[in-house]
Amino acid sequence: MSICSKSEQSSRVAKELELLKQQKLARTRRESLNELSSAPLTTPEEAQAFLAAMRDKQHERNMLHNPPSTVGADGVSAWYNQQRKRDEELRRKRKEAEEMLRNYRGGRASYGGASVCSKSASRHWDDDFTTASTRVEEPLGRVRGSSSGDMSESLHNPYRRSHRQHDDDDYYRDDEKKTDDHRHHRAVQNEAPVTVWRNFISKSANSTFPPEKNRYHLYLSYACPGSHRALIVRTLKGLEDVISVTFVHPTWRLTNPRDEKDKHRGWVFGDPSGLPFQNTIGRGGPFPSSYTNNEPDPIFGAYSIREIYEEANDTSGKYTIPLLWDKKLNTIVNNESSDISYMLNSCFNEFARNPDFDLYTEYDDAAALKLEKVNEWISPLMIHGVYRCGFAKTQRAYDKAISELCRAFDQADELLSTQRYLTGNTVTDADIRLFVTLLRFDEVYAFYFRANARLVMLTPNLLNFCRDIYQIPGIAATCDMEQIKAHFYGSHAEWNKYSVIPRGLGFMELLDQPHDRDRLSRDDPFFDDSFVSPRHQMLPTIPTSSTNPYYDDSE
Numbered sequence: 254m255s256i257c258s259k260s261e262q263s264s265r266v267a268k269e270l271e272l273l274k275q276q277k278l279a280r281t282r283r284e285s286l287n288e289l290s291s292a293p294l295t296t297p298e299e300a301q302a303f304l305a306a307m308r309d310k311q312h313e314r315n316m317l318h319n320p321p322s323t324v325g326a327d328g329v330s331a332w333y334n335q336q337r338k339r340d341e342e343l344r345r346k347r348k349e350a351e352e353m354l355r356n357y358r359g360g361r362a363s364y365g366g367a368s369v370c371s372k373s374a375s376r377h378w379d380d381d382f383t384t385a386s387t388r389v390e391e392p393l394g395r396v397r398g399s400s401s402g403d404m405s406e407s408l409h410n411p412y413r414r415s416h417r418q419h420d421d422d423d424y425y426r427d428d429e430k431k432t433d434d435h436r437h438h439r440a441v442q443n444e445a446p447v448t449v450w451r452n453f454i455s456k457s458a459n460s461t462f463p464p465e466k467n468r469y470h471l472y473l474s475y476a477c478p479g480s481h482r483a484l485i486v487r488t489l490k491g492l493e494d495v496i497s498v499t500f501v502h503p504t505w506r507l508t509n510p511r512d513e514k515d516k517h518r519g520w521v522f523g524d525p526s527g528l529p530f531q532n533t534i535g536r537g538g539p540f541p542s543s544y545t546n547n548e549p550d551p552i553f554g555a556y557s558i559r560e561i562y563e564e565a566n567d568t569s570g571k572y573t574i575p576l577l578w579d580k581k582l583n584t585i586v587n588n589e590s591s592d593i594s595y596m597l598n599s600c601f602n603e604f605a606r607n608p609d610f611d612l613y614t615e616y617d618d619a620a621a622l623k624l625e626k627v628n629e630w631i632s633p634l635m636i637h638g639v640y641r642c643g644f645a646k647t648q649r650a651y652d653k654a655i656s657e658l659c660r661a662f663d664q665a666d667e668l669l670s671t672q673r674y675l676t677g678n679t680v681t682d683a684d685i686r687l688f689v690t691l692l693r694f695d696e697v698y699a700f701y702f703r704a705n706a707r708l709v710m711l712t713p714n715l716l717n718f719c720r721d722i723y724q725i726p727g728i729a730a731t732c733d734m735e736q737i738k739a740h741f742y743g744s745h746a747e748w749n750k751y752s753v754i755p756r757g758l759g760f761m762e763l764l765d766q767p768h769d770r771d772r773l774s775r776d777d778p779f780f781d782d783s784f785v786s787p788r789h790q791m792l793p794t795i796p797t798s799s800t801n802p803y804y805d806d807s808e
Contacts, residue, residue, distance in 0.1 A: 300350035305449060307347055354451070449569065450576075450588045454600040462579060462586050466495050466604050469586065471593075472558060472576040474520060475546075475733035476503040476740030478636075478689045479590030480575040485685050486597040488727040491606025496597070500546045501558060501574065503736040505744035507533055508557040508572065518744070519572050520558040523547025532743055537752025540743060544736050552580065561585075594682065612682040623676040627668075627683045631675065635661035636690050643702025655706050662707045662715075669714045673721070673773035680722075688722040691715055696734060696757045697741045701748075710763055720768035734761045 294300050454462050454469075471487070473480035487496060501520040509515040518533055527542030555561050559572040565585045577586040577593050587593055595613065602608035614620035638658035645651035665687065668675060675683045690698075691709050699705040709715050723729055734757075743752040 294346070294350055294353055297354055300353040301449070301451075303346065303350045304354075307343065449567070449571075450565075450585045451592060452586045453592065454586070454596045456600075461582070464600050464603065465581075467497070468579065468581050469496050470552065470578045470580055471496055471498040472501060472520075472561065472574050472578065473498055474501050474503060474574055474740065475544075475731070475736040477574055478693065481689045481692075481731060482685055483575045483590055483593045483597060484731045485689070485728060486594045486612060486682075488731055489607065489610055489612070489680075489725070490597055490601070492597060492601055492604065495601055495604040497551075499548060499551060502542075502547050503544060503740035503743070504538075504540050505533070505740070506530065506557075508559040510556075517559065517570065517572075520574055521556060522550045522558075524549060532746045532752045534746040534750070536746065536750060537743060540739060540752075544739065545733060552578070594685075598682070612680065612685065614676070614679070614681060620676060620679065620681075624681055624683055627675045630661055630664065631683060631687060634658060635665065636686055639690065639694070639698040639702050639704050642704045643698070645703075651703065655704065658704060659706050662712070666712050666714045669718050671773075673770050674718075678774050680725075684718075684722060688719060691719050692723075692732060692734075692760075693737055693741075695760045696738060696755075700755055701741050710758065710760060713769075716763065717768040717770055720764050720766065721770040723764040724768065729764075732761070732764075 292299070294303060452462055454460075454464050456463060471483065473484055475481065475484075484498070487493065487498070499522070502523045505518045506521045507515070508517050508519045508521065516533075523543035525543040525548070529539035529541055531538040531540070550556075550561070553560065553564055555564070557572070558574060558576065561576065561578065562568070562572045562585070564583065567585065573588055575590050575593050576588045577596070578584075579586050587596070598612050599615070614624055634657045638654055638661060641654035642651060642658060645654055665675070672678065674680055675687060694704070694707075694709050699708060709719060723732065738754050738757070742749050742754040746752065
């Protein structure tokens with residue numbers, strides 16, 4: 254007869270108590286989900302609550318519990334059939350919730366009690382793209398009428414697209430605790446998590462987030478395409494004195510270094526007085542503790558973006574940027590780049606230096622239709638296409654992705670051979686999104702994501718398009734190739750073990766040279782065609798074997 258010591262008995266009792274606690278927690282979660290699934294969804298808030306419950310990391314474990322002990326052998330089959338029906342009902346409810354949130358943003362919506370409707374409300378989404386629980390790029394319902402962005406006006410959505418699309422910052426939505434293979438699988442299968450923070454700036458009388466000067470703060474990275482897009486909109490609108498910004502360090506680090514078991518990697522803040530560091534497995538670099546404009550967090554003194562989310566009681570593990578923070582209410586407003594870019598464009602006009610500048614053509618239905626048509630192919634095939642090439646797990650998947658990418662690349666090249674911008678003679682959001690992709694193409698995507706079937710520097714129309722956008726006053730200051738490369742090549746030790754950063758072919762120097770887009774008309778009065786970077790005269794022409802400063806015949 255064995256005799257257990259008091260410590261063993263205490264340990265066993267503790268384990269049993271923990272098991273009971275977990276079972277009670279699982280039961281509570283199931284009951285909560287049952288309550289949400291049984292009640293009708295009548296508001297966007299209820300839809301968000303239901304999706305949040307579905308996204309809970311424990312919900313799959315809670316759903317897949319074994320049959321109760323009271324169920325006999327003959328009843329097990331019926332019990333599992335009942336569970337399958339319940340799962341089907343939850344999936345149907347999830348689609349209903351997602352549809353409600355889409356309509357809230359792009360079709361029917363209620364802002365401050367005023368019900369509004371857009372032309373796009375009657376548009377239908379392709380069912381093939383709505384079955385997966387995806388975090389997708391679907392722009393906010395647009396305002397027509399008041400230039401100040403009064404949400405009581407009729408909404409207008411220039412992106413009336415027939416299918417769902419990923420944004421160019423989907424790549425940053427993954428939980429970095431997950432393995433490389435799982436991350437690739439999720440990207441290829443369009444299973445990125447649904448974004449939770451989708452609040453909007455509005456001038457409605459009872460709006461929680463009204464437009465105010467110096468109330469909101471942006472957390473951005475020069476490396477992230479979505480952040481870069483928001484930064485460019487902020488610059489073009491002239492909101493530098495209205496919305497403050499902090500740029501995080503480009504190289505991901507462990508976000509909770511105090512806990513050795515916590516392997517989450519992500520964005521951290523720069524420390525100008527800190528020490529150089531290596532990648533997350535102790536190799537490569539050393540990386541400086543701060544690049545240009547990488548400053549400590551000015552609000553909380555946080556170490557990482559993860560801590561900013563935790564200040565808003567968000568511990569989901571999806572600590573992404575760009576992030577719009579409300580300094581008055583101390584909470585997150587929005588972390589979706591498409592929403593943030595639109596709000597910067599349309600919701601702060603009363604404070605902007607360029608209030609009439611509009612990247613979304615909100616007062617021109619014909620231009621909006623052009624913008625819609627461009628985005629039907631530019632986003633899924635090219636902007637998101639580079640990531641599909643990089644994340645492909647099979648040769649067949651890669652061949653399909655690179656073929657579609659090349660077609661979109663060539664289509665953009667052909668389109669820009671006859672007009673100055675993607676939709677005509679006016680800069681739109683589509684041009685900004687294409688620019689932030691092309692800027693990273695030759696130096697990063699062609700190598701890192703195996704998208705080397707095309708190069709911007711060998712495509713004159715696209716190269717000169719990039720020069721045209723880059724030389725708009727203020728845009729050059731938003732571009733930092735050093736930080737872009739430090740992020741991509743230094744953040745993922747499983748892809749680049751020693752974090753070696755390729756030198757490249759000097760793409761940024763090419764952007765300083767004069768472009769030929771003056772031969773095509775431009776309608777924007779905010780830009781001066783006479784502007785040329787003051788450094789272009791000191792720079793070489795397109796690199797060849799004789800002019801490229803990195804080419805050496807002796808090697």
